[in-house]
Amino acid sequence: MENDIITRPAMPQLNKPAPDFTAPTTHGDISLSDYKGKWLILFSHPADFTPVCTTEFMAFAKAAPDFKKLNCELLGLSIDSHYAHIAWMRNIKEKFGVEIPFPIIADLSMDVAKAYGMIQPGASDTSAVRATFVIDPDGVLRAMVYYPMSNGRSIPEFLRLVTALQTSDANxxxxxxxxxxxxxxxxxxxxxxxxxxxxxxxxxxxxxxxxxxxxx
Missing domain, CATH: 3.30.1020.10 (Antioxidant, Horf6; Chain A, domain2)
Incomplete structure (x- = not known):
């Protein structure tokens, strides 16, 4: 019997153009090209209404003004509908007093998640792991970090990383x-x-x- 060959999408590569996309979000349809001229942190989470993800989103929201000072935008993603995203955002505001100011991609098709390697079969075939991508103003992927589902990210580290990348580029x-x-x-x-x-x-x-x- 011939061995079955499983073809998986190629992983994104550092210092190469980030995979292009147009996707529905809580702020309407958004494309990668909308962020041209700005830095972008694209980050995925396993699911809405989960505790670890909630802590991460609140931390990103609180740090959003600091990212803005670096000319850096935030864009979340999970394999949930925009209705679930909206309900979760409203819940976070009601229960924790934190407003989520950035859009969240509703990636029900998993097209964006697959293009960015956010689906890790060793963790889940139907949920995106905690992946974070730093994309520069020219649309080039400059950094990517993957976390397990059980452990939250350190948002100050991504602020530090964007600052370091900008410092390296400028000097x-x-x-x-x-x-x-x-x-x-x-x-x-x-x-x-x-x-x-x-x-x-x-x-x-x-x-x-x-x-x-x-x-x-």
Missing amino acids: KVATPEGWQPGEDVIVPPPATAEGAEARASEGYNYVDWYFSKKSL
């Missing part, structure tokens, strides 16, 4: 573990033996030819 530098604005950044190491020899005398916070920092 052609890298950022160290846990970097926060105002801290030193990492200078790219030289690509030649001559450059490595000269690095110690270039005025950076020098540790070795491949590891130097500077302030911005």
